[in-house]
Structure formats: structure tokens, C-alpha cells
Amino acid sequence: MAKPTIEDVAKRANVSIATVSRVINRQGGVRAKTEARILTAIEELNYIPNAVARSMVKKTTKTIGIIIPDVNNPFFPEVVSGIEQKARENGYFTMLCNTNESAETERELLQIFLERSIDGLIITTADEDGEQLQAAIDAKIPIVAVDRAVKKYELDTVLVGNIDGAYQATRHLIFQGHQKIAIICGPQNTTPGYERFLGYKRAMDEYGLPLVNEYILEGDFKEASGINLTKKLYQQADRPAAIFSSNNLMTMGCIKALYELNWKLGEEVAFIGFDDVDIATFVNPPLTLVSRPMRKLGEVAFDILLERMTRSDQGAKRHYVLSPELNIRQSCRLK
Amino acid sequence: MAKPTIEDVAKRANVSIATVSRVINRQGGVRAKTEARILTAIEELNYIPNAVARSMVKKTTKTIGIIIPDVNNPFFPEVVSGIEQKARENGYFTMLCNTNESAETERELLQIFLERSIDGLIITTADEDGEQLQAAIDAKIPIVAVDRAVKKYELDTVLVGNIDGAYQATRHLIFQGHQKIAIICGPQNTTPGYERFLGYKRAMDEYGLPLVNEYILEGDFKEASGINLTKKLYQQADRPAAIFSSNNLMTMGCIKALYELNWKLGEEVAFIGFDDVDIATFVNPPLTLVSRPMRKLGEVAFDILLERMTRSDQGAKRHYVLSPELNIRQSCRLK
DNA sequence: CTGAAAGCGCTAACAG
DNA sequence: CTGTTAGCGCTTTCAG
Numbered sequence: 001m002a003k004p005t006i007e008d009v010a011k012r013a014n015v016s017i018a019t020v021s022r023v024i025n026r027q028g029g030v031r032a033k034t035e036a037r038i039l040t041a042i043e044e045l046n047y048i049p050n051a052v053a054r055s056m057v058k059k060t061t062k063t064i065g066i067i068i069p070d071v072n073n074p075f076f077p078e079v080v081s082g083i084e085q086k087a088r089e090n091g092y093f094t095m096l097c098n099t100n101e102s103a104e105t106e107r108e109l110l111q112i113f114l115e116r117s118i119d120g121l122i123i124t125t126a127d128e129d130g131e132q133l134q135a136a137i138d139a140k141i142p143i144v145a146v147d148r149a150v151k152k153y154e155l156d157t158v159l160v161g162n163i164d165g166a167y168q169a170t171r172h173l174i175f176q177g178h179q180k181i182a183i184i185c186g187p188q189n190t191t192p193g194y195e196r197f198l199g200y201k202r203a204m205d206e207y208g209l210p211l212v213n214e215y216i217l218e219g220d221f222k223e224a225s226g227i228n229l230t231k232k233l234y235q236q237a238d239r240p241a242a243i244f245s246s247n248n249l250m251t252m253g254c255i256k257a258l259y260e261l262n263w264k265l266g267e268e269v270a271f272i273g274f275d276d277v278d279i280a281t282f283v284n285p286p287l288t289l290v291s292r293p294m295r296k297l298g299e300v301a302f303d304i305l306l307e308r309m310t311r312s313d314q315g316a317k318r319h320y321v322l323s324p325e326l327n328i329r330q331s332c333r334l335k
Numbered sequence: 336m337a338k339p340t341i342e343d344v345a346k347r348a349n350v351s352i353a354t355v356s357r358v359i360n361r362q363g364g365v366r367a368k369t370e371a372r373i374l375t376a377i378e379e380l381n382y383i384p385n386a387v388a389r390s391m392v393k394k395t396t397k398t399i400g401i402i403i404p405d406v407n408n409p410f411f412p413e414v415v416s417g418i419e420q421k422a423r424e425n426g427y428f429t430m431l432c433n434t435n436e437s438a439e440t441e442r443e444l445l446q447i448f449l450e451r452s453i454d455g456l457i458i459t460t461a462d463e464d465g466e467q468l469q470a471a472i473d474a475k476i477p478i479v480a481v482d483r484a485v486k487k488y489e490l491d492t493v494l495v496g497n498i499d500g501a502y503q504a505t506r507h508l509i510f511q512g513h514q515k516i517a518i519i520c521g522p523q524n525t526t527p528g529y530e531r532f533l534g535y536k537r538a539m540d541e542y543g544l545p546l547v548n549e550y551i552l553e554g555d556f557k558e559a560s561g562i563n564l565t566k567k568l569y570q571q572a573d574r575p576a577a578i579f580s581s582n583n584l585m586t587m588g589c590i591k592a593l594y595e596l597n598w599k600l601g602e603e604v605a606f607i608g609f610d611d612v613d614i615a616t617f618v619n620p621p622l623t624l625v626s627r628p629m630r631k632l633g634e635v636a637f638d639i640l641l642e643r644m645t646r647s648d649q650g651a652k653r654h655y656v657l658s659p660e661l662n663i664r665q666s667c668r669l670k
Numbered sequence: 671c672t673g674a675a676a677g678c679g680c681t682a683a684c685a686g
Numbered sequence: 687c688t689g690t691t692a693g694c695g696c697t698t699t700c701a702g
Contacts, residue, residue, distance in 0.1 A: 003474070005679055016689045021681060031687060046473045051450040052390045053679035057694045061387065071412055081406065084433075093447060096431055098419075112428060115386040138381050139338065255617065279614050282590065340695055351673045356697060366671060388695035392678050 004045040012041040024049050055117065063093045064305065065113040067106060067123040071098040073221075073249055075275060075294060076124070079146060082298025083122055090306055092119070103127035110136050120305045122298075124148050128190055142308035144301045149191045156304045158297060158320040162192050162274075165290040165324035166199025166244070169272045172288065173242045174207050176332045178270055182215035182240035184229045184250050193221065196246045196274055215240050219250050226253020227260075234261050241270060242332070248275035255283055271331040274324075285330035292324045339380040347376040359384055390452065398428045399640065400448040402441060402458040406433040408556075408584055410610060410629060411459070414481060417633025418457055425641055427454070438462035445471050455640045457633075459483050463525055477643035479636045484526045491639045493632060493655040497527050497609075500625040500659035501534025501579070504607045507623065508577045509542050511667045513605055517550035517575035519564045519585050528556065531581045531609055550575050554585050561588020562595075569596050576605060577667070583610035590618055606666040609659075620665035627659045 006024070010017040015034060022030050023038045030038075041047070055061045066083060068076040080096060087094050095118065099105040103126045113121065114135055120142040125133065130152035136143060137153055145157045173181050183200045186193025197216075204211055214236055219225030226245060230253065233240055245251040251273035258265050265271055266285040273289045280287040300320055308314070341359070345352040350369060357365050358373045365373075376382070390396045401418060403411040415431060422429050430453065434440040438461045448456065449470055455477040460468065465487035471478060472488055480492045508516050518535045521528025532551075539546055549571055554560030561580060565588065568575055580586040586608035593600050600606055601620040608624050615622040635655055643649070 007679080017680075018682085018690075019688055022688090025681085029687060034687080046470070048446070048449045048470070048474065050452065050679055051447075052387055052396065052452050053694090054681075055387045055694090056391050056679075056696095057681045059694075071416065074409075077406055077412065093430075093451070095428075111383070114383045116428075117385065117387050135381070135383070139383065252613075259617070278587075279617050282594070282614050282617055342695080352696075353674080353698080354672055357672090360697080364671060369671080385695055388678090389697075390678090391680095391695075392697045394678075 003050075004047045005050070006047075008045055009038065009041045009047050012045060013038040059117075060119050061117050062091055063095060063116070063118050064120040064122060064302075064309075065109075065118040066094050066096045067099060067109055067113075067121070067125070068096070069099050069101045069124055069126045070221075073247075074278070075248060075292075078294035079124075079298040079301075082295035083302045084298075085295075086299050086302040086306075090302075092306075099126045101126045103132045107132040107135070114139050114141070120144075120309045122146055122301050122305055125150055142305055144305045144308075146297060146301045147192065154317050156308065156317045156319075158300050158304065158322070159191065160292045160297065160322045160324050162195035162324075163199040163202065165274060165292070165326075166196040166246070167203045168199075168324075168326045169244055169274065169290050170200045170203035171207070172326060172328070173244065173270060173272055173332055174203060174209065176242075176270060176334075178242040178332075179209055180212070180215065180238070180241040181209070181244060182212075182217070182233050182242065183244045184226060184233075184246055184254065185216065185218045186221045186246040186250070188218060190221075193218075193246065200244060214238075219246070221247050221249055223249045223253040223256075226250030227257045228253075230254045230257035230263075231261065234263055239269070241334070243269060243271050245271070245273040248273070248277045251275070251277050251287070251289075252279065255279065255287075266331055266333075267335055270334055276327070280327075280329065283331075287331045288329045289327045290324050291327045293322050296322060338385075339382045340385070341382075343380055344373065344376045344382050347380060348373040394452075395454055396452050397426055398430060398451070398453050399455040399457065399637075399644075400444075400453040401429055401431045402434060402444055402448075402456070402460070403431070404434050404436045404459055404461045405556075408582075409613070410583060410627075413629035414459075414633040414636075417630035418637045419633075420630075421634050421637040421641075425637075427641075434461045436461045438467045442467040442470070449474050449476070455479075455644045457481055457636050457640055460485055477640055479640045479643075481632060481636045482527065489652050491643065491652045491654075493635050493639065493657065494526065495627045495632065495657045495659050497530035497659075498534040498537065500609060500627070500661075501531040501581070502538045503534075503659075503661045504579055504609065504625050505535045505538035506542070507661060507663070508579065508605060508607055508667055509538060509544065511577075511605065511669075513577040513667075514544055515547070515550065515573070515576040516544070516579060517547075517552070517568050517577065518579045519561060519568075519581055519589060520551065520553045521556045521581040521585070523553060525556075528553075528581065535579060549573075554581070556582050556584060558584045558588040558591075561585030562592045563588075565589045565592035565598075566596065569598055574604070576669070578604060578606050580606070580608040583608070583612045586610065586612050586622070586624075587614070590614065590622075601666055601668075602670055605669055611662070615662075615664065618666075622666045623664045624662045625659050626662045628657050631657060 010020045097109045124147045130150035145155045185197045217229040245254045276291045345355045432444045459482045465485035480490045520532045552564040580589045611626045
């Protein structure tokens with residue numbers, strides 16, 4: 001038999017579809033006996049309410065879209081876990097999509113989300129200019145930006161203290177006695193990339209250390225650039241004594257390069273990285289890292305989104321900044 | 336203004352909604368001039384077709400559900416990438432959900448998927464008995480099982496050669512001269528867990544090596560059990576000379592334990608693991624591993640699903656088995 | 671080539 | 687407490 005509908009149930013239970021609807025939605029006001037009959041019919045028919053039809057009339061899908069720029073970066077799945085848990089708890093379903101850092105893909109995905117009438121969106125955009133968000137803005141759906149801000153539109157935003165984290169990291173290196181500190185930056189047109197550089201700069205300035213051009217390299221937050229830039233650092237006549245890597249993937253690349261170059265970590269060069277990596281405690285010496293509250297980031301993002309979706313007061317957009325934490329191990333002190 | 340509908344477009348372009356529908360769906364048979372007028376109206380109104388309404392009448396959502404048991408296991412995101420790419424290419428959208436190895440969560444997720452009328456399902460079930468799949472089976476939606484088979488129902492299935500892979504791994508250890516080979520098994524009530532043990536057993540049998548109870552430990556495919564069981568192995572009076580770990584996460588745990596115990600990898604104990612891990616080339620010596628074609632797994636799964644969704648011939652269910660590959664590095668030969 | 675109209679399955683008044 | 691009915695926005699005959 002074809003998929004049973006609310007009408008099939010109604011017929012079988014000898015009631016109207018309105019009554020069936022009432023029990024499905026637990027609205028009460030149905031005689032116990034009638035309800036029992038309906039429940040039985042539902043059971044027997046294997047009836048499953050059709051959410052598509054429901055959305056059609058309720059104009060809400062209880063679905064939120066999540067857009068991240070890189071699934072292969074373990075940072076994001078962790079953030080997503082935070083979002084998902086909160087969402088599930090609140091009766092929302094999530095649709096997760098990956099743009100691979102392409103603003104164009106982002107635009108397409110947004111289109112699909114909009115067609116499917118998501119109730120809200122949590123996004124780490126591939127392009128902070130925000131041009132590609134146009135359609136979503138026009139559609140007036142609630143949006144929360146996570147980890148990266150958006151310039152063109154005023155959005156609710158939840159970030160981590162990039163400047164602060166990078167500042168602490170750099171200062172830690174300085175406290176260990178290093179002066180020739182190199183930084184492998186992220187893209188300077190992204191908030192995390194730029195702010196982490198700013199934190200580095202602030203610490204260097206504060207302790208009267210010069211900013212050396214050769215020690216300031218810009219990568220793209222991917223593993224390959226970590227490898228390449230580390231090699232570049234190694235080739236310099238006057239090698240840095242310490243390296244600060246701006247994110248997890250570049251840290252991976254950096255460490256791989258160190259191995260390959262036989263540039264001895266903890267002996268010839270000190271290291272500190274932004275973001276946790278799996279290998280932190282495997283390499284020798286273990287890596288000192290700036291770690292971010294990833295799940296928390298997702299949870300906060302959903303909370304804000306939920307408020308926007310349910311409350312209509314629509315006050316001013318909010319900007320949250322969570323604090324990172326310095327996780328000290330042994331890679332910063334040279335023996 | 337509220338979200339514009341097809342009717343708004345029709346009015347603005349001075350045509351009927353039927354005609355608008357025709358151009359939205361590129362069905363042709365519309366005068367060029369009329370079409371142009373409609374396109375303009377769509378543009379001006381920022382009209383986005385409502386997929387919910389469409390699904391309502393077409394009875395298809397162009398959405399497939401994906402259920403995996405553990406997002407934190409890098410194996411699955413990789414498989415999912417394979418699925419997603421193929422899906423997107425074919426105009427399908429994917430909804431990804433994680434059960435955390437809970438059959439109960441799986442049942443709930445299935446219910447949600449069914450309510451939302453997914454067109455098909457790709458699943459790595461949390462419980463191979465398959466009881467919890469009932470509703471999906473009843474709903475008669477196409478299902479493809481990946482990585483784990485389902486006992487209760489006859490399903491299209493795509494697996495990797497677990498037995499073969501484990502056999503090769505164990506044999507490799509034997510070829511390196513090891514005899515006291517321990518195995519950290521996965522749950523024996525799962526296909527991958529059981530079959531990998533079978534491969535181990537086959538190799539041991541074939542080369543006349545005894546199966547020692549103390550060397551055969553059962554874990555749960557998670558990191559913690561890798562740690563615990565490795566410690567258990569270490570505590571034995573007669574320690575094994577080599578360890579075969581049945582999956583990536585347990586490999587991580589195993590290596591961590593080795594470090595902690597100061598049980599020297601590559602000197603006092605050899606190691607081989609099933610599945611790739613990030614740290615493979617970071618530890619010293621680098622790890623020899625059995626690696627699986629993860630993306631391919633996802634691609635094949637989608638191909639099969641697509642056929643089931645589009646063709647109605649519905650022949651017998653198919654079982655695919657992809658081949659794993661032995662990735663030899665240096666962790667199996669003791670110095 | 672274009673329009674009118676009948677639903678798709680469900681919710682939400684409104685009546686009884 | 688329960689039933690009737692009017693849509694939700696769109697696709698799809700069927701007529702013109």
C-alpha cells in the first residue's frame with residue numbers, strides 16, 4: 001500500500017482528520033477512548049506524519065542550515081556537534097554543508113537552503129565580505145556567523161578571542177626567552193587570520209621585539225602551506241628560533257616539514273600553534289597549543305539563533321567573544 | 336514583503352502560474368518574450384521557488400539521509416564526502432546524522448527522516464541486527480548499508496574486504512618473523528569487528544601459529560579501549576611481539592598507551608593497524624596500516640542508491656566488496 | 671503557446 | 687469533544 005495519510009488513519013478510526021491531527025500534535029481535548037482508537041489505527045497502518053505537508057501550512061520546517069568551509073578541518077565537526085546537540089534538544093533538525101572555502105559554492109548552498117525553507121542559518125563563511133549572503137539576507141532568515149565575521153551585513157556573531165589567544169601564545173614564547181619569533185599567518189582577509197597576526201604583533205611590540213618581514217609569512221590555513229612556509233623559514237640565512245602557527249592544519253604541515261627537514265623541534269626550534277591537533281601529545285616534545293572552546297562555540301551560536309527564530313523582538317545584533325586557553329606542553333622551551 | 340510566491344510572479348508578469356511553473360522548471364513550450372517577462376519578474380521579486388510545496392505535489396524531496404555511528408571517527412566523514420559529491424552532481428541533497436553508536440538514536444533519526452520524506456537512505460548501522468530499521472523498511476524507501484551489514488533485512492550492501500585486509504596485515508607480521516601476534520579486536524557482533532578477527536585467524540592458522548587466548552582481546556573500536564587493551568597486553572608475563580589493531584581509533588589509543596608504558600614501538604613491539612590514521616607518519620617508526628578506499632565506498636553506495644531510487648525494476652539486492660590496501664611503513668620490523 | 675482548476679497532506683479556525 | 691472547510695505554494699492534466 002502507498003504511504004498512509006492522515007485520512008487513512010481518520011477513516012480507520014472512524015473520526016475526522018482534524019481529530020487525528022489533534023492527537024498527533026498532542027493538543028489534548030480528545031476523549032481518551034477516541035484517542036486510543038486513533039493511536040491503534042496509527043499503529044496498525046504504520047502511519048508516519050508527513051513533515052513536508054506540515055511545513056507547508058505551518059511555514060516553518062524546524063530545520064536549520066549549517067555551512068562550514070572545510071569538513072576536513074577537525075575544528076568544524078566539533079563546533080557542529082555543539083550546534084547539533086542543542087538543536088536536537090530543542091526539536092530542530094540540522095542540515096550540514098561544506099563549501100570547501102568557495103564563496104560560489106556557498107551561494108549555491110544558500111539557494112538550496114532557501115528553497116527548502118530553513119528556519120535559520122549558522123555559517124562560517126568562505127568570504128567575509130559577505131556578498132554571497134545576499135539572498136539569505138533578502139529572505140530575512142535569522143543568521144548567526146561563527147568563527148568568522150561578515151563585513152557587508154550586520155549579523156549576530158560568535159567568535160573566539162583570536163587576538164588574545166595569539167597574544168598569549170607569542171608572549172609565552174617570549175617568556176621562554178625567544179626573540180626571533182616567526183609567524184605562519186592565515187589569510188589576512190579573514191578575521192581569524194588577521195586577528196591572530198594582530199595578537200602576535202601586539203606581543204612583539206609590547207616586549208620591544210622587532211617585526212621582521214622574513215619571519216612573517218602568510219599561508220591559507222591548509223596543511224600544504226604549513227609545509228611550504230616552514231621550509232621557507234628553514235632556508236633563511238638567519239633562521240627563527242621559534243614558530244607560531246596560526247591554525248591546526250598549518251600546524252600539521254609545519255610539524256611534517258620539521259620532520260622532513262630534520263629541523264629539530266624543541267632543540268633547534270621552538271613551536272606553538274593555534275588550535276588543538278590530534279598529534280599534540282605524540283610528537284616529541286609534545287606541542288604547546290592555544291585551544292578553543294569548540295563545542296561551546298556551537299552551543300552559543302545555536303542559542304542565539306534560537307532566540308532570533310522564536311522571539312520577534314529583534315533587538316540589536318550581538319557579538320560574542322569566547323576565550324581561548326593556553327595549553328602548555330613542552331615545545332616552546334629549547335634544550 | 337513576505338516571501339514572494341509563484342502567484343506574485345505570475346501577476347507581475349501578467350501570466351498564469353502554470354506558465355511561470357513552466358519556465359521555472361525549464362519545460363519549454365513558452366514564447367521567448369513571455370519567458371523573458373517572467374524571468375524579469377522573478378529577478379525583481381527575488382523569487383525563490385518553494386521546495387516544500389514542490390515536494391508536496393511531486394512526492395519526492397530530492398534528499399537522501401545519511402546515518403553514521405561516529406562523527407569523531409575520521410573514516411566516516413571521508414565516506415560521506417564521497418556520497419555527497421556524487422549526490423550533489425545528481426541533484427540530490429544530503430542530510431547527515433550521527434547516532435553515536437546508539438540503536439535507539441538511530442531509530443529516532445530514522446523516524447525524523449521518514450517524516451521528512453527522504454528519497455533514500457545510506458546507513459552504517461549502530462546495530463547490525465537491524466531491528467531498529469523496521470520503520471524504514473516498512474516505508475519501502477531504498478536503503479544502502481555501508482561498512483556494516485544488516486542481518487534482519489536483505490539490503491544492498493557495500494563493504495570492504497575486512498577478512499582479506501586483516502589476513503594481509505597478519506601475514507605481513509608473520510613474514511617479518513613474528514609469532515606472538517596479539518590482536519585488539521573490534522566488537523565481535525559487528526561485521527568489521529568479526530571479519531577482521533577472521534582474517535587474523537586465517538593467517539595464523541595458515542602459518543601454523545597457535546591462537547593464544549591472552550593475545551586476543553576485544554575492544555569497542557574506540558580510543559579508550561585501544562589504551563586499556565594495550566596495557567593489558569603489556570601486563571602479561573609473556574608479552575606479544577606484535578600487535579594488530581582492528582581500527583583507527585583503537586590504533587590511536589594503542590600508540591598512546593605504548594608511549595605511556597614506554598613500551599618501545601619498533602624495538603620491543605611491532606605494530607600494524609587497520610585503517611589510516613593521521614599520526615601514521617609522525618610516530619617513530621611510521622606505522623604500517625591497512626588502508627581502505629573511503630571515498631570510493633561512499634561513491635559506490637550512492638550509485639547503488641541512485642539506481643534504486645530511479646529505476647523501478649528492483650532486481651535482487653547486491654553486495655559489493657571493495658579491496659583494502661596494505662600500506663607498508665616501518666612499524667612491523669623490530670630493530 | 672497559455673490558462674483554469676484539481677489536488678498533494680496537513681493545520682487551524684470556526685461551528686456545532 | 688469532534689467535524690467541516692479553507693487554504694499553504696506548487697505541478698499537472700485538460701481545455702482552449
